[in-house]
Amino acid sequence: xxxxxxxxxxxxKSFGATPVLDGIDLDVARGESLVIVGGSGxxxxxxLRCILGLMRADAGTIRLDGQDxxxxxxxxxxxxxxxxxxxxxxxxxxxxxxxxxxxLLHDGMPPNEARARAVAALAAxxxxxxxxxxxxxxxxxxxxxxxxxxxxxxxRPSVLFFDEPTAGLDPILATVINRLIREQVTALGxxxxxxxxxxxxxxxxxxxxxxxHDGRLRWTGPVSAFETSDDPHVAQFITGRADxxxxxxx
Amino acid sequence: MIRLLARIGAPALGLLAVTGRLAIxxxxxxxxxxxxxxxxxxxxxxxxxxxxxxxxxVGFTALFTGGALALQIYAGSDRFGAQEAVPxxxxxxxxxxxxxxxxxxxxxxxxxxxxxxxxxxxxxTEQIDALVTLSTHPLKYLVLPxxxxxxxVVPALVAVGDVIGIMGGWIVATExxxxxSGPYLRSSLDFLERVDWxxxxxxxxxxxxxxxxxxxxxxxxxxxxxxGVGRATKGAVVAAAIAILAANLLLTEAxxxx
Numbered sequence: 120x121x122x123x124x125x126x127x128x129x130x131x132k133s134f135g136a137t138p139v140l141d142g143i144d145l146d147v148a149r150g151e152s153l154v155i156v157g158g159s160g161x162x163x164x165x166x167l168r169c170i171l172g173l174m175r176a177d178a179g180t181i182r183l184d185g186q187d188x189x190x191x192x193x194x195x196x197x198x199x200x201x202x203x204x205x206x207x208x209x210x211x212x213x214x215x216x217x218x219x220x221x222x223l224l225h226d227g228m229p230p231n232e233a234r235a236r237a238v239a240a241l242a243a244x245x246x247x248x249x250x251x252x253x254x255x256x257x258x259x260x261x262x263x264x265x266x267x268x269x270x271x272x273x274x275r276p277s278v279l280f281f282d283e284p285t286a287g288l289d290p291i292l293a294t295v296i297n298r299l300i301r302e303q304v305t306a307l308g309x310x311x312x313x314x315x316x317x318x319x320x321x322x323x324x325x326x327x328x329x330x331x332h333d334g335r336l337r338w339t340g341p342v343s344a345f346e347t348s349d350d351p352h353v354a355q356f357i358t359g360r361a362d363x364x365x366x367x368x369x
Numbered sequence: 370m371i372r373l374l375a376r377i378g379a380p381a382l383g384l385l386a387v388t389g390r391l392a393i394x395x396x397x398x399x400x401x402x403x404x405x406x407x408x409x410x411x412x413x414x415x416x417x418x419x420x421x422x423x424x425x426x427v428g429f430t431a432l433f434t435g436g437a438l439a440l441q442i443y444a445g446s447d448r449f450g451a452q453e454a455v456p457x458x459x460x461x462x463x464x465x466x467x468x469x470x471x472x473x474x475x476x477x478x479x480x481x482x483x484x485x486x487x488x489x490x491x492x493x494t495e496q497i498d499a500l501v502t503l504s505t506h507p508l509k510y511l512v513l514p515x516x517x518x519x520x521x522v523v524p525a526l527v528a529v530g531d532v533i534g535i536m537g538g539w540i541v542a543t544e545x546x547x548x549x550s551g552p553y554l555r556s557s558l559d560f561l562e563r564v565d566w567x568x569x570x571x572x573x574x575x576x577x578x579x580x581x582x583x584x585x586x587x588x589x590x591x592x593x594x595x596x597g598v599g600r601a602t603k604g605a606v607v608a609a610a611i612a613i614l615a616a617n618l619l620l621t622e623a624x625x626x627x
Contacts (some may be wrong), residue, residue, distance in 0.1 A: 173498050197504045208499035211491075212414070222503050225406070280502075 122185040124149045124278060124310040125170060130179035131334075132165055139165050141334030143179070152304050152311040154325035154342075156318075156356060158365060161331050163314035164205070167280055170312075171202075183278075196278070201271035201309075203300075205283040207263040209255035215241070215266050216251035222274040240269040244299050261292045268296065272303045279304060281313040285320055297323040318357065321345065330356060332365055394508075394586055398516060401509040408510050415518035419480050419581070423526055426475050431463070431530035434471055435537025438462055443546050455548070456556035459538035464565045465625070468531035470617050473576030476523055477609035481584035484515055485605035488588025489598040497589070512585040516578060523577025524570040531569055568624040572617060579612045 123146040130143040139162040147153045157163050168174040170181055172191025181188045183196045192200070209218045217224065219237035224230065238248045244265040255263055264284070271279060284300060285293035297320050304311045304324070313324050321328055325342040330352055337352040346357060355363030442458045488511055491497050497507050535557055542548040584605045591601030 168498070171498075171502060173501060194504060197502060200502060202499070202502045204495045204499055206494055208495040210496055210499070212487075221505075225503065225505055 121149060123147055123182075124151075124184060125312065126182040126185075127166075127170065128180045128182075130166070130169060130181065131177045132162070132169055132174070133177055138334050140169065140176070143331075143334075143336060145329065145336060145339075147310055147312060149310050150308055152301075152313070152324055152326045153329060154313045154315060154321050154327070155329045155331055156314075156316055156321060157331035158316060158356070162334060163331055164282055166331065167282060167312065167314060171280070199274075199277045200280075201274065201276035201278070202280040203264075203268050203271045203282065203284055205286050207255070207267035209263055209267055209270070211255055214252050214254055215258070218255065218266060219251075219270045219273050221270065226274075236273060237269070240273040241266065243272065243303070244269045245295070261288055261296075264288065264292075264296055265299070268299060268303070272307065275307055277307070277309050279307070279309045279311045281311065281315075281324075283315055283317075284313060285315065285317045290319070293317065293319060294323070300324050316356075390590075391582075391586055394589075395582060398508045398512045398582070398585075401506065401513045402517075404509075406509075408514055411510060411514035412518055415514045416522055418483075419476070419515070419519050419577075420522035420525060423476060423479055424529065426479055427472050427526050427530045428533050430471050430475050431468065431534035432537040432540075434467055435459060435463055435534035435539075436541040438467065438534070439538035439541040439546065443542070453556075455542060455546070456538070456553045457560040459542075460535050460557035460561055461565060463534035463538070464531045464561055464569045466617075466621070468534050469527045469569050469572035469576060470613065472523065472527045472530040472573065473580065473613040473617075474610055476519070476526065476577065476580045477606055477613060480519065481580045481605045481609040482602050484581060484584030485588040485591070486598055486602045488585060489591035489601040492589065492591055493593060493598060507589070512582075512589070515585055516581040519577035519581035520574050521577070523580070524573035527569055527573030527576075528566075531566075564624060568620065571624075572620050575616050575620060576613045579616060580609045583609045583612060 125145070125147040127143055127145040130140050131138070132140040143166060155163050155166065165174060169176045170188075170192070172188065176189070179189070183192060186193055186196070188196065209215070210221070213221070216234050216237040219240050220228070220233035223233040223236055228236070234251070238251055241248065241250060246262060246265050246269065250258065250262065250266065255266065258266060268284075281300060284296050288296060300311070300313070301324050311324070313320060315321065321342065325345075327339065328342050328345045329336045329339040331337070332352055338348060338350045340348065345353065348354065351364050355365050439455060439459050442455045442462075443452060446452050446454055446458075488497075491511070497511070500507050500510055539550070539553055539557070542553050543550045587601040587605035587608065591597045
């Protein structure tokens with residue numbers, strides 16, 4: 120079996136006396152699209168941030184492409200990495216095309232060429248070239264999300280993270296974003312990790328699903344088995360019932 | 370007794386811890402001076418924002434202060450018949466003290482607040498995390514250009530403020546107090562020595578450095594949400610103002626102690 124793109128063992132993270140991640144073990148194979156689901160505040164974003172080194176874990180190991188990355192993602196990993204943040208996280212001070220081409224410009228690509236690549240990436244997510252010279256504040260929420268997705272894919276990364284990609288979007292736009300994510304992940308042949316509590320995203324984006332609850336991965340399996348699982352956590356998450364092993368009061 | 374010591378000790382230890390963290394932050398920022406890549410576009414933007422766009426507030430502050438200073442010095446010196454010293458005292462007061470300090474405080478109000486609010490907002494909206502995932506060090510991209518720009522450009526603002534302040538005094542003196550233009554200006558400029566100008570510019574550099582550094586520090590360490598951004602902004606301006614006044618005392622001592 121080949122080395123997983125991402126391998127996490129015994130990951131723990133607490134805030135004060137509150138444990139958020141309580142011994143996470145997780146492997147993501149190359150080219151696989153894993154969707155991590157769980158209720159709000161269950162530590163999904165914390166898990167992503169720990170993997171990237173944006174937050175220091177209390178214990179456990181993280182390996183990216185077989186390399187130890189417990190202290191933070193190595194530069195070599197980040198250079199072929201793209202991420203869509205929940206709120207887009209576009210840089211306010213830069214026009215959209217400079218946002219999208221940020222890594223390309225950083226890597227020394229001439230501005231004309233970088234701009235052409237940015238416009239192509241914008242087109243790939245359904246935004247016209249007219250948007251390229253606008254500033255993020257001039258875009259609607261959905262357009263910002265698309266532009267952020269264009270930024271994530273512009274440098275053709277081999278690993279992509281998506282943090283709540285459909286949060287705050289209407290169902291139609293959410294479907295558009297989900298479809299774009301699936302298309303881009305497939306086109307790039309990338310390893311993808313998506314965190315969400317949106318079941319539509321699970322259905323459209325996942326090869327495999329993991330359910331995070333109480334700091335642990337309660338269930339992992341192929342997307343085809345997710346909705347038929349008799350695991351009480353999964354069943355409650357899918358049906359949205361208030362009673363069950365997932366407490367509503369957190 | 371122990372409770373009293375604890376109440377004194379806890380904030381003192383906290384202050385020491387913050388000072389240590391700020392020193393590390395400063396050293397890490399400056400270490401990027403020797404490590405490419407350099408973000409020239411960000412430096413240019415910071416020079417424009419901090420330097421060019423601060424000119425109006427610096428100019429008006431210096432102009433009105435110079436004028437008021439001339440009136441005050443005239444009224445005070447009138448008590449013992451020393452009105453001829455007005456040009457010299459206005460000039461030395463502006464160049465040695467009021468020019469650098471007022472420009473520093475204006476930069477703290479305009480630039481430190483803006484830097485702290487901008488970076489804190491970037492932190493809250495995950496833009497700083499996005500920078501990291503795009504292989505860009507936030508200290509190199511956000512902090513170093515601002516600190517460098519302020520250190521370079523605030524001395525120029527101080528020089529402009531000094532000159533405009535002297536001109537403010539000259540306008541009031543000639544239009545309101547009956548001084549003759551040529552001799553007033555000659556008295557002002559002849560009285561000033563090279564060390565006066567050098568101290569003014571050095572103070573400008575130090576104040577600019579402090580303003581930008583503290584703006585960046587408070588921004589980068591801000592809490593979450595709108596309250597976090599507000600606290601960071603307020604804390605940055607207060608800290609910069611105090612740091613400027615404290616540094617001014619130390620620099621005045623260093624340059625002019627008898």
